[in-house]
Amino acid sequence: MKKLIYLDNAATTKTAPEVVEAMLPYFTEHYGNPSTVYSLGGESKKAITAARETIAGALGAQTEEIYFTAGGSESDNWALKATAEAYKSKGNHIITTKIEHHAILHSCEWLEKHGYEITYLPVDENGVVKIDELKKAIRPETILISVMFANNEIGTIQPIREIGEIAHEHGILFHTDAVQAFGQVPINVDEYHIDMLSASGHKLNGPKGIGFLYIRKGVKIRSFVHGGAQERKRRAGTENVPGIVGLGKATERxxxxxKERTDKEIELRDYLIDRVLKEIPYTRLNGHRTTRLPNNANFSFQFVEGESLLIMLDMEGICGSSGSACTSGSLDPSHVLLAIGLPHEIAHGSLRLTLNEEITKEDLDFVVENLKRIIDRLRSMSPLYEDFVKKNK
Structure with a gap:
């Protein structure tokens, strides 16, 4: 049986053994509802409080500013839609970017149908927000700026501190989708002037179906899910105690x-990037060369169709992606790659490889050798490549 080389950690990660171990008692032993008054429920409540404290400490936040959700998409929806509703008396304008996750973009589309105006900021060829365009987009009726901390496809890290400063100078709330960044880079909500932040457990070796929204004290957004009084009356529904425990443990881990993990990932990421760019012609690295997530490498290969590439890699036991996991079934080119200026035919030939702490240099050598072979084969079947070679002889 071939060894599995999993390089799609931006889509999801393997739940760490210590995370599973921490969760197990809350399925069978400490299974009480945390809203009850008896001691069995009290054990669950204590576990939730401990996880909340761990996550708040990781962000430099206060414990009561962390609200548990079902994941990053719910947190993004809550931040945008509840802010729009709560601050509509001040204005109806929101600023975001063209390269956000679809949880943000589709929420913005929904808001546009309900009378809100959205500005979608352009990015440069590396996927970095244009600060001058942000400043120009601000209006008296702007109530929220939402810019992702780091892009889920190309890995580019945004100038979040500067964006937060600009937002606060103008009295505008600032939200960041940090689903890819939380646990990968240090984040302090005060230093970065962040008012709301979304994160998800399964991106950092935690369980699926759990996330959180950080909401700075004083931000007046209302409930998104109505029902009971859980999460200090802001998010109804019996708490997912095992998931919350797992998220807390994954955050602690x-x-x-x-530091040690990301130093290793950066070294291996750069090794992979250097080999691919040097040894496979007509290849482009997408995203900023250095200001990117430690584990992210995203390439576009000319004269190659991304879906065929993924299938052939899978046959060798290599798991990669052509973009966001949420749109992997789509045949449309990535909206992120189009936003950084790639033409459709090159955007279609993209490959995202995202590392984890278990990946070795030998694994990446195996990946590169297979990439070279597969791309040569796919190009040999491409009439466009044949015409290109003839013209450039």
Missing amino acids: AMATM
């Missing part, structure tokens, strides 16, 4: 290992 990520913070404890961040």
Whole structure:
């Protein structure tokens, strides 16, 4: 049986053994509802409080500013839609970017149908927000700026501190989708002037179906899910206690290992990038060369169709992606790659490889050798490549 080389950690990560171990008692032993008054429920409530404290500490936030959700998409929806509703008396204008996750973009589309105006900021060829365009987009009726911390496809990290400063100078709330960044890079909500932040457990070796929204004290957004009084009356529904415990443990683990883990990922990421760019012609790295997530490498290969590339890699036991996991079934080119200026035919030939702490240099050598072979084969079947070679002889 071929060894599995999993390089799609931006889509999801393997739940760490210590995370699973921490969760297990809350399925069978400490299974009480945390809203009850008896001691069995009290054990669950204590576990939720401990996880909340861990996550708040990781962000430099206050414990009561962390609200548990079902994941990053819910957190993004909550931040945008509830802010729009709560601050509509001030204005109806929101600023975001063209390269956000679809949880943001589709929420913005929904808001546009309900009378809100959205400005979608352009980015440069590396996927970095244009600060001058942001400043120009601000209006008296602007109530929210939402810019992702780091892009889920190309890995580019945004100038979040500068964006937060600009937002606060104008009295505008600032939200960041940090689903890819939380646990990968240090984040302090006060230093970065962040009012709301979304994160998801399964991106940092935690369980699926759990996330959180950080909401700075004083931000007056209302409930998104109505029903009971859970999460200090802001998010109804019986708490996912095992998931919350798992998210807390995954956060603790990520913070404890961040420096050593990401140093290794950066070294291997750069090794992979250097080999691919040097050894496979007509290849482009997407995203900023250095100001990117430690584990992210995204390439476009001319004269190659991304879906065929993924299938052939899978046959060799290599898991990669052509873009966001949420749109992997789509045949449309990535909206992120189009936003950084790639033509459709090149955007279609993209490959995202995202590392984890278990990946070795030998694994990446195996990947590169297979990439070279597969791309040569796919190009040999491409009439466009044949015409290109003839013209450039």
